[in-house]
Amino acid sequence: QQPVQSPQAVILREGEDAVINCSSSKALYSVHWYRQKHGEAPVFLMILLKGGEQKGHDKISASFNEKKQQSSLYLTASQLSYSGTYFCGTELNYGGSQGNLIFGKGTKLSVKP
């Protein structure tokens, strides 16, 4: 049931774009994205509910393809501050307990000057 993230790691130069994918073999109710910098707590980025909506803020956006049970996180014109490990967390059913997430193994993103 654990979602599969790809790629496992990516190295970018400042200003380059990246896409991180999160795929599930199960039907999803929602997909959550978090970023964790080394030695820090994971920080919430956004949540996408089934329905295929796309969300974003600043230069980070995400989409959810309900038919494919896949979500993609788009990082545009990357900045040094984007470095960290990105996790997707999936929720299979809405039970109100929106923290019962199954997380992927993470994608380590490194942005170089």
Next chain:
Amino acid sequence: ETGVTQTPRHLVMGMTNKKSLKCEQHLGHNAMYWYKQSAKKPLELMFVYNFKEQTENNSVPSRFSPECPNSSHLFLHLHTLQPEDSALYLCASSQVYSGSGELFFGEGSRLTVL
């Protein structure tokens, strides 16, 4: 204090010791969680408390015992742990049913079992 605070930040214990991890949230949330984060493994949900009631025990060994005395405090009692239990233990809180679904994590308690 704001957010979610965890103590201690670092803990070293022997396999026969008994210790506890503490988590406190100052956000007024109604749900709290324990997650385990090991090297090269995904975040693993251990326990969930909604409105102080345990609603999830994700097949966690009995050597881990959670306690939630009120909606702001969460403990993880540890006894006779194994070296493979060494990990970062993260506490989180959220507002279920009426919230955005966002989990607020503490900075974690780094546990080393000798």
